[in-house]
Amino acid sequence: MNIQKWKEIFIACVCVFGILFALPNILPQSVLNNLPSWIPHQQVYLGLDLRGGAHLLLEVDLESVKNDYLNQILDDARSTLRKESIPYAANFPKSISKDQDCVEFDLKDDSSGGRARVALTSIDPDFKVEVSGAHVKISPLPEALKKKGADAVDRSIEIVRKRVDETGTRETNIQRQGDDRILLQIPGLRDPSHVKEMLGRTAKMTFRLVNEEVPEVMDRKKAIAPVGYVYLKSSDTGKYTAVKKQAFVGGETLVDARLTQDEYNNPAVSLTFNRSGGKKFGEITSENVNKRFAVVLDDTIISAPKINQPIMDGHGIISGHFTVESANELALLLRAGALPAPLNIIEEKTVGPDLGADSVRSGVLATIISGIFVLVFMYLWYSKFGLIANIAVVVNIILLIAGLSCLQATLTLPGIAGIALTVGMAVDANVLINERIKESLRHGSKWLKAIEDGYAFAMTSIVDSNLNTIIGMSCLYIFGTGPVRGFAITTILGTLISFFTATTLTRYIISLCMKSKHQLSIPM
Numbered sequence: 001m002n003i004q005k006w007k008e009i010f011i012a013c014v015c016v017f018g019i020l021f022a023l024p025n026i027l028p029q030s031v032l033n034n035l036p037s038w039i040p041h042q043q044v045y046l047g048l049d050l051r052g053g054a055h056l057l058l059e060v061d062l063e064s065v066k067n068d069y070l071n072q073i074l075d076d077a078r079s080t081l082r083k084e085s086i087p088y089a090a091n092f093p094k095s096i097s098k099d100q101d102c103v104e105f106d107l108k109d110d111s112s113g114g115r116a117r118v119a120l121t122s123i124d125p126d127f128k129v130e131v132s133g134a135h136v137k138i139s140p141l142p143e144a145l146k147k148k149g150a151d152a153v154d155r156s157i158e159i160v161r162k163r164v165d166e167t168g169t170r171e172t173n174i175q176r177q178g179d180d181r182i183l184l185q186i187p188g189l190r191d192p193s194h195v196k197e198m199l200g201r202t203a204k205m206t207f208r209l210v211n212e213e214v215p216e217v218m219d220r221k222k223a224i225a226p227v228g229y230v231y232l233k234s235s236d237t238g239k240y241t242a243v244k245k246q247a248f249v250g251g252e253t254l255v256d257a258r259l260t261q262d263e264y265n266n267p268a269v270s271l272t273f274n275r276s277g278g279k280k281f282g283e284i285t286s287e288n289v290n291k292r293f294a295v296v297l298d299d300t301i302i303s304a305p306k307i308n309q310p311i312m313d314g315h316g317i318i319s320g321h322f323t324v325e326s327a328n329e330l331a332l333l334l335r336a337g338a339l340p341a342p343l344n345i346i347e348e349k350t351v352g353p354d355l356g357a358d359s360v361r362s363g364v365l366a367t368i369i370s371g372i373f374v375l376v377f378m379y380l381w382y383s384k385f386g387l388i389a390n391i392a393v394v395v396n397i398i399l400l401i402a403g404l405s406c407l408q409a410t411l412t413l414p415g416i417a418g419i420a421l422t423v424g425m426a427v428d429a430n431v432l433i434n435e436r437i438k439e440s441l442r443h444g445s446k447w448l449k450a451i452e453d454g455y456a457f458a459m460t461s462i463v464d465s466n467l468n469t470i471i472g473m474s475c476l477y478i479f480g481t482g483p484v485r486g487f488a489i490t491t492i493l494g495t496l497i498s499f500f501t502a503t504t505l506t507r508y509i510i511s512l513c514m515k516s517k518h519q520l521s522i523p524m
Contacts (some may be wrong), residue, residue: 003511011508014500015239015395016473032351033357041051041406047412047483048173048185048351054192057347058160058182058199063098064341065152066145070096072145073138074103076123084119086112087135102139110134149180152340157182159339163198163332173410182343192348199343205251205334207281210292214242232294234301236321243294248284253277257334259327262319265328269318269334278314286310297330337519371397374427382434385522388509389430390496392501396426399497404490414487425469429502433434448514455507462503469495 021040024032032041048055074096081088089106096103107116113131120129120136126144132139153176158178160182161174175186216239217223220231223240231240253273260270273281284293285307294302295318303318323332375393378386400419404411437454445453470492477488 018399018402021405023400044404045410047410048187050459051187052351053187054189055349056184060153060156060180061342062149065149067098069148070103080119086116102137104137107134147337155340194372204298206247207249208243208294210245210294213244214472216241232301248278249281250374257331259331267322267324269327269331271316273314282312283432370420383522385434388506392506395502396498400494403493412483412486415490418487418490422498426498429462432461452504466495466499
């Protein structure tokens with residue numbers, strides 16, 4: 001029962017740090033704000049079922065993904081045919097509409113069909129090329145469309161996560177549902193209108209040259225854009241400006257975007273490009289000094305400044321009629337990245353705080369009542385050894401709350417059930433140890449030998465049961481979602497802590513009692 005000094009220090013430090021990290025969860029916010037900075041301030045967050053908040057079900061527009069893919073095929077086909085000097089008919093489509101499933105066009109000469117098939121097939125193995133005389137049909141493979149749709153949903157989930165996190169919102173639950181839907185739950189949010197507006201913007205940014213020879217128009221339908229150009233609306237003037245269809249730099253080359261001020265101290269957005277984007281930006285601005293270029297966000301021109309000098313360092317500033325809020329929101333969207341497809345909100349619910357308060361009260365009350373029954377039973381059945389086990393159970397709960405605070409975990413109703421479960425498991429380990437001690441005493445062993453045998457003989461059973469619990473909870477975490485994973489994390493953490501308190505802390509307390517000549521007893 002002699003415990004090395006470093007182990008005693010370790011056990012004491014774990015308990016002290018556990019109390020420090022658990023303390024912020026019971027202190028009022030006014031007290032927390034006045035605490036020194038070296039004291040931890042992390043708290044366990046309450047989930048949607050306990051705190052209330054917003055529930056949004058989003059749908060990724062996979063038709064838009066397919067349409068973008070078909071238009072990409074169309075552009076690649078046009079470029080390839082020009083490169084191979086294969087002439088195509090004048091009715092070559094300018095773009096693909098959403099109701100189309102393939103790209104179709106005609107060649108000028110039937111004899112060039114073989115060359116066109118070879119050239120177009122080499123572009124991408126994910127689509128099929130059919131040539132019948134002068135008619136060409138390019139169809140994407142179903143597997144390719146399915147893969148692009150899955151990738152679009154995965155990217156949308158990550159970008160939604162970034163956008164929500166950038167607003168300072170914590171403990172959000174974002175998960176995939178089905179093939180094209182995303183579940184977003186934000187605890188504590190009462191008015192989701194700002195989040196909805198932010199998620200509704202694709203935030204696809206491009207930089208395009210402006211055709212200054214063509215005047216701006218008020219009605220796009222009454223004007224015809226030159227070949228290679230398209231009319232886009234300016235957010236500043238409300239007029240339509242002719243800009244190049246093809247962007248010279250895309251938003252994907254952005255490394256950072258921050259709120260700043262322009263030369264007149266007005267709110268603006270500073271941009272930082274990566275090496276390739278900065279190089280391309282430098283080349284274009286060098287070739288087009290004193291000309292204008294348009295900053296296009298979601299097919300709207302938000303700024304069209306003049307290139308006064310080449311921008312070679314990969315840094316630029318977007319200025320316009322920004323407020324501090326709008327400039328900061330634009331920077332946030334650009335940092336998070338562009339959505340690969342529009343998101344449609346198909347379900348919206350606001351969970352009131354009353355349900356959460358009832359759940360918290362019920363869960364806490366159930367945990368307290370069960371804990372009291374367990375503590376009383378342990379004391380009546382095992383006397384002073386039961387009292388030591390009760391101390392370990394209380395420390396177990398404190399360390400569990402501290403661990404959840406350190407992880408910045410989100411506590412849900414299943415998580416509270418996990419806490420109650422770990423209390424029972426902590427007692428179970430102590431029951432095994434105490435029964436082994438009683439068994440050894442009945443066989444005539446002295447107190448010291450009986451205690452050592454109790455811990456030694458019970459260890460195998462404790463390890464087996466805890467290991468099986470961790471394996472089962474790990475499977476729940478891997479294959480589960482949402483609150484199920486919260487339950488698994490709480491149970492795994494509680495199991496590890498209960499193993500520490502049952503096999504190490506209680507042994508340390510018993511050794512202190514024996515060194516102080518305190519009389520121990522256990523009902524036989």
